[in-house]
Amino acid sequence: MVSDKGLLIVLSGPSGVGKGTVRKAVFDHQETNFKYSISMTTRQKREGERDGIDYFFKSHEEFETLIEQDKFIEYAEYVGNYYGTPVDYVKDTIADGHDVFLEIEVEGAKQVREKFPDALFIFLAPPTLAQLEERLIGRGTDSQEVINHRIKEARRELSLMNLYDYVVINDDVDTARQKIQCIVEASHLERSRVENKLRKLLLEANN
Numbered sequence: 001m002v003s004d005k006g007l008l009i010v011l012s013g014p015s016g017v018g019k020g021t022v023r024k025a026v027f028d029h030q031e032t033n034f035k036y037s038i039s040m041t042t043r044q045k046r047e048g049e050r051d052g053i054d055y056f057f058k059s060h061e062e063f064e065t066l067i068e069q070d071k072f073i074e075y076a077e078y079v080g081n082y083y084g085t086p087v088d089y090v091k092d093t094i095a096d097g098h099d100v101f102l103e104i105e106v107e108g109a110k111q112v113r114e115k116f117p118d119a120l121f122i123f124l125a126p127p128t129l130a131q132l133e134e135r136l137i138g139r140g141t142d143s144q145e146v147i148n149h150r151i152k153e154a155r156r157e158l159s160l161m162n163l164y165d166y167v168v169i170n171d172d173v174d175t176a177r178q179k180i181q182c183i184v185e186a187s188h189l190e191r192s193r194v195e196n197k198l199r200k201l202l203l204e205a206n207n
């Protein structure tokens with residue numbers, strides 16, 4: 001029985017689609033049981049980003065040592081940098097009964113699927129590629145060269161959205177937020193239903 005455990009929620013989608021924006025809207029909107037797993041990365045800190053809040057910023061060497069020590073649930077190289085999800089935080093937080101949100105790219109999500117088949121996989125898609133590029137430009141955090149590289153990755157990532165349990169189009173932040181909340185709620189209800197059925201079957205088998 002796993003009913004006292006939290007749900008692992010994986011939110012993927014191309015860079016700039018709005019994963020962070022929508023996730024913050026979900027967290028701000030309701031009293032949640034959600035926790036956000038802060039990733040580790042070797043990417044340079046952007047203006048305004050804080051270590052331990054946006055990411056845990058690591059050197060290349062530090063990250064590779066953590067890989068050797070098996071400290072990640074998943075990790076991937078994306079546009080020249082490593083990104084990874086710390087294993088201890090996720091396992092402990094789920095065990096404490098909290099739902100944990102991961103915001104990760106698709107290669108990492110595939111690794112999570114292998115290790116946590118019961119996790120919930122949601123793909124956030126842009127209305128169009130042109131709007132995705134506009135969002136990346138509008139965010140003002142990356143050079144045009146990096147944006148071009150991210151858009152190239154986005155084409156590949158969009159071709160893999162069928163691997164996810166749900167696809168939500170982020171045309172409007174509040175609508176996307178509501179859809180994600182409904183999906184999470186429905187997943188909890190479904191999990192309770194299956195667990196109740198299992199419990200009943202076990203009771204019957206023991207009598």
Ligand SMILES: Nc1ncnc2c1ncn2[C@@H]1O[C@H](COP(=O)(O)OP(=O)(O)OP(=O)(O)O)[C@@H](O)[C@H]1O
Pocket residue numbers: 013014015016017018019020021022135136138139170171172173
């Ligand atoms: N529905 C939307 N309509 C218009 N702009 C949006 C929408 N959602 C997010 N944005 C804007 O798009 C930009 C990228 O959003 P955000 O940083 O949340 O993307 P992300 O998917 O988390 O990116 P990354 O994966 O690179 O961290 C931001 O400037 C944000 O304000």
Ligand SMILES: Nc1nc2c(ncn2[C@@H]2O[C@H](COP(=O)(O)O)[C@@H](O)[C@H]2O)c(=O)[nH]1
Pocket residue numbers: 013014015019039040043074075076078083084085103104105106107108109
């Ligand atoms: N596989 C993982 N991908 C991650 C993780 N943390 C973030 N990301 C994804 O990387 C890209 C780029 O992020 P940015 O902050 O440089 O814009 C984006 O798609 C993120 O979702 C992680 O732990 N593992």
